[in-house]
Amino acid sequence: MDRNRRTVLGLVLLVAVMGGLSFAAVPLYNWFCRVTGFGGEVSVAEQAPDRVLDRTIKIRFDANKEKGMAWTFRPLTREVELRIGETGMAFYEASNPTDRPIAGQASYNVAPFSAGGYFTKIECFCFTEQVLQPGETVQMPVTFYVDPEIVDDPEASKVHTITLSYTFYEIDLPEGAADGASATN
Incomplete structure (x- = not known):
């Protein structure tokens, strides 16, 4: 049971991190382009x-x-x-x-x-x-x-x-x- 909880907790954490990164994608891309001249x-x-x-x-x-x-x-x-x-x-x-x-x-x-x-x-x-x-x-x-x-x-x-x-x-x-x-x- 302990192994299943760790797996579920890891998946929930992964989904939360990916959701946060997708929310921040546009501002981060804009910042990246301004700094590097890319795009x-x-x-x-x-x-x-x-x-x-x-x-x-x-x-x-x-x-x-x-x-x-x-x-x-x-x-x-x-x-x-x-x-x-x-x-x-x-x-x-x-x-x-x-x-x-x-x-x-x-x-x-x-x-x-x-x-x-x-x-x-x-x-x-x-x-x-x-x-x-x-x-x-x-x-x-x-x-x-x-x-x-x-x-x-x-x-x-x-x-x-x-x-x-x-x-x-x-x-x-x-x-x-x-x-x-x-x-x-």
Whole structure:
């Protein structure tokens, strides 16, 4: 009987650990990509470069939600074309159709991966958590540019279209968020 209890306890512990790891997978992956640059992770800057090239590049915008996330989330702009080095801006829209406040955080990546290091964000809703109150709809901007050094990279210089993709996942509400205070930008 003692052996059966140890086996059951071991299996319960294994299920608990695997459940915890699956819950933490999205934030851990997001952190891993930011630290290592894996998966087309973008750069961040305070301002665009002084150099703007005559060559243009298309930027496509994609929106996804983690399974079970109650928000609606979509890009208001599907695609822009801008000169390499030029500052661009696009908006995404998120809505909370529920009767409770929901906090979310966006993870992001760029495809193709070879362009990730050259796609640079200046401002982004993805840098902070977002809290939407019941019935609230917000428009969230992202300001960016494509670094002119992309043309010097043998692989990335062949890229003519970059896709910026976001996935929103639900996080715990910050203190005071249920009282009507909002952490949205």
